[in-house]
């Protein structure tokens with residue numbers, strides 16, 4: 523039997539995490555560093571989830587051709603590669619001060635994220651972006667909010683050498699920290715037939731991540747014909763999702779897009795609240811002209827205000843300013859807070875943002891317009907999104923939904939009915 527996945531802390535809604543993105547994260551608990559559960563506890567929790575899923579076979583509901591296309595030719599999955607990747611995922615030696623592993627920010631007891639607005643890395647440094655879950659990430663068209671890495675294999679190599687995350691100076695430094703461990707020598711040999719090296723670190727972690735498949739939700743049971751799998755409100759919400767809400771234009775659900783993401787980049791007006799884009803874009807271009815490497819892009823994305831430029835840092839196309847890759851909506855109710863900067867606490871905040879037509883800025887996507895949704899319709903859209911959580915997290919899904927609903931009762935900072943109904947337009951000042 524699968525164990526119950528109880529909530530270990532709903533940071534998103536805890537007093538310490540409310541307010542702006544600059545809010546202080548909770549103090550690291552004595553039990554684990556940077557607020558994460560201890561690695562032994564995390565590994566135990568993972569063992570109760572019925573994994574690994576066999577990555578050589580397409581998961582239910584995913585087109586086998588699509589799945590095959592996510593497996594790199596030079597890194598086909600094997601049991602040895604999964605085992606090596608799993609050990610690396612939980613190993614704090616991959617950080618310069620030995621306090622941070624992948625699982626610190628993608629914690630198996632916290633739905634494979636950290637439940638903070640933005641993440642804390644070595645030395646207590648807080649980055650500028652929200653940590654997405656590693657659940658199902660292998661199926662995304664690209665990795666990171668701005669798509670700056672192509673696959674989970676490529677992605678895994680960047681946090682290890684990012685100065686605010688795991689802080690090793692180079693990949694070789696990270697390898698040096700583990701290469702004398704006889705267990706690793708054997709695991710690398712079994713997995714890739716050679717001694718520990720940095721490229722294989724990424725490949726092995728990517729292979730492990732390909733086992734983190736969480737696609738068995740009530741929504742899927744309903745699509746498969748079980749009429750009782752979701753509520754009438756959720757069904758009405760799905761109609762709104764595809765119609766009046768216009769959500770499916772960017773969040774499609776089908777065999778090719780099982781996660782509810784078109785894999786494209788859109789400015790929906792989240793960062794517009796904070797920044798002067800033109801000055802920031804000039805600053806980023808100056809830095810990239812001197813050094814356009816992946817590592818520099820990674821620092822620009824996490825290290826400062828340039829983070830808000832989004833896809834522009836990667837593409838250097840003006841219309842990509844403030845654009846972010848459409849995130850997956852799978853397991854969305856249990857992975858708050860929301861958006862690239864973790865600035866929204868509940869799904870009601872997200873709905874209020876869309877209902878008012880986002881936030882005005884020159885690069886706002888044409889698909890974002892006032893929606894004129896009623897409160898009842900907003901509740902239905904939330905009810906639909908809650909059906910996207912994997913059944914293994916059913917208890918936590920209910921707990922998080924209850925907590926979000928309670929929080930939203932008195933906290934709706936993005937709600938603007940005048941904008942939603944076009945009584946006032948985005949560029950008009952309040953009170954006119």
Ligand code: HEC
Pocket residue numbers: 611622623624625626627628641642643644649651652653654655656659662664665666667668674677678679681682686687688727823824
């Ligand atoms: C200090 C916290 C932290 C650590 C440590 C960390 N991550 Fe992340 N992770 C993040 C943040 C924040 C993002 C989003 C950054 C961005 O998009 O610019 C992210 C993004 C990702 C993504 C992309 C998911 C998506 O939806 O695009 C994957 C996959 C991932 N991390 C896996 C890993 C792996 C594997 C490791 C270990 C090698 C790791 N992370 C270490 C915080 C962390």
Ligand code: HEC
Pocket residue numbers: 763767768769770771772773787788789790791792793846847848849850851854857859860861862863869872876887889890903
């Ligand atoms: C024009 C494309 C577009 C449309 C239309 C759209 N979204 Fe999004 N959605 C995005 C992008 C891009 C983000 C991330 C934006 C950011 O972080 O700056 C996002 C973020 C989200 C998030 C937060 C995900 C997370 O992990 O933080 C949710 C929930 C969401 N959208 C639901 C919806 C719903 C419901 C609708 C319809 C009412 C909708 N979206 C319409 C593109 C879109």
